Amino acid sequence: MTTNVPKHIAIVAGTRPEFIKLAPVIRSLRAKLGEARVRVYSTGQHRSLMDQAIHSLHLKVDVDFDLMTHAQPAAEIQRRVISALDREFQARKPDLVVVQGDTISAFGGAMAGFLNHIPVAHVEAGLRSHNINNPWPEEGLRQMIARIASIHLAPTPIAKENLLQEGIAENCIHIVGNPGIDSLVATQEENSGLQRFGDGEHFHPGSKPFVLVTMHRREALQGALDAFCENLEGTVKNHPEIDFVWPVHPNPKVRETVERHFDSALPNLHFVEPLPYDEMMTLLPKARVVISDSGGMQEEAPYCGVPIIVMRDVTERPEIIDLGLGKLAGACGARLSDELERTLSADVDEPSVNKWRDIQGRGQAAEVISEILIKRLAAAEQV
C-alpha cells in the first residue's frame, strides 16, 4: 500500500563521537532526500561535549530531548531515552531508524525502533572486544543492538566476521568503512590554518615534539585511572624534551583524579579543556604519539600516521595492533613507559598507514551508507 506521507528516516545520537560519525551520513542523506525526510534526534546524553561537536560540524538537530542529569545512573538514562523515543516514534512513525556505535542513546534508539516495528540500521556494527565488561557498558550495548537491527553497516571485514560468528545473516551486513573518517577528512580540509588549541589555558605547539593524551573510559574510573596517572607522571618526568598535552574530559571523577595526582605542575605537562572537534583534528596530525583509551582516537590517529598507545587491556580495533600502528599498554598503563620508548624510536610504516586508510574507506563511507539506506527506504515505499 502506498500512502501520501513521505517516507522518512529517524537518526538518533546523544554523545560527541556519535555526532562526529553520523554528521557526514546526515549531510549526505539530507542532500539526497531533502531535510524533511531526515529527522535528527539528540538525546542530550552528554551535553557539553556533544554541543561542542555539533557546533564544530555545523549540524542541525531537529529534536533535542535534553535528557542529561547530574550523576545520572545508566539504567535511569536508558529508561528515559527509550521512553522519549518510543513516544516520538509512535507519533511520527519513521520508516527507518539509524543509530551508531554502542552508547545508551544508540541502544535506546534501536530498542524504541524495534518495539515500534521499525527497521533499525546500525552504523559501526560488529566492533567487538569480546569482553562484556570492557568497555562497559558499550560492549554489551553493541551486541544487543546487533540482535535487533536489520541493517548492519560494518566498518571493516573483521567487524563483518564478528557479526557472522554471532549468527547475523550475511545479506544484512554491508562493509562500508568508517564515516568518522569522512568527518576527519572534511574538517582537516576546512581548518588547516589553526595555530592554538583549547580555551583559556591553550596549547601552542612549538618546536618540541608533543604527545597528545586523552582518557575517559568509565571502567578506568574503578582505579585504573589512578594507576595511569602515576605511570604517566613518571613518563613525563623521564622526557623533558617532549611536551605532553592532555585535554581533560569533563567527567567530575576524571577531573578529581587528575587534579589529585597532578597537584603540583610539571613544566612539560599541559592540561587544557576538551578541544572542539575542529581543533582536535588540526592538532592530531602534528602529534608525535597519542596516548588514549578512546575508540575514535584509535581510528583517527593511525589514519593521520600518528602511532597510538592504547590505554586498555583489550581493543575492538585489532587491525591497528596487527598493522603495528597501535600498542596495548593496559588500562593502568603498566607498559606505558616501555611502549612510549619503543614508539619514539621507530618510524611509522607508511604502507601500514595506507592499509588502514583503505580499511577505513578514505572518507567515502557516508556516501556508501546513504545509498544503502535510501535503497531500503525506496523498498519501503513499494510496500
Ligand SMILES: CC(=O)N[C@H]1[C@@H](OP(=O)(O)OP(=O)(O)OC[C@H]2O[C@@H](n3ccc(=O)[nH]c3=O)[C@H](O)[C@@H]2O)O[C@H](CO)[C@@H](O)[C@@H]1O
Ligand atoms: C572504546 C569504545 O567503545 N568507544 C566507543 C565510544 O566512543 P569514544 O571512545 O570514541 O568516545 P570519545 O569521547 O573518546 O570521543 C572520541 C571523539 O572525540 C574527539 N575528541 C576527543 C577529545 C577532545 O578533546 N576533543 C575531541 O574532539 C576525538 O577526536 C574523537 O573523534 O562511543 C562511540 C560512539 O558510539 C563508539 O564509536 C566507540 O566505539
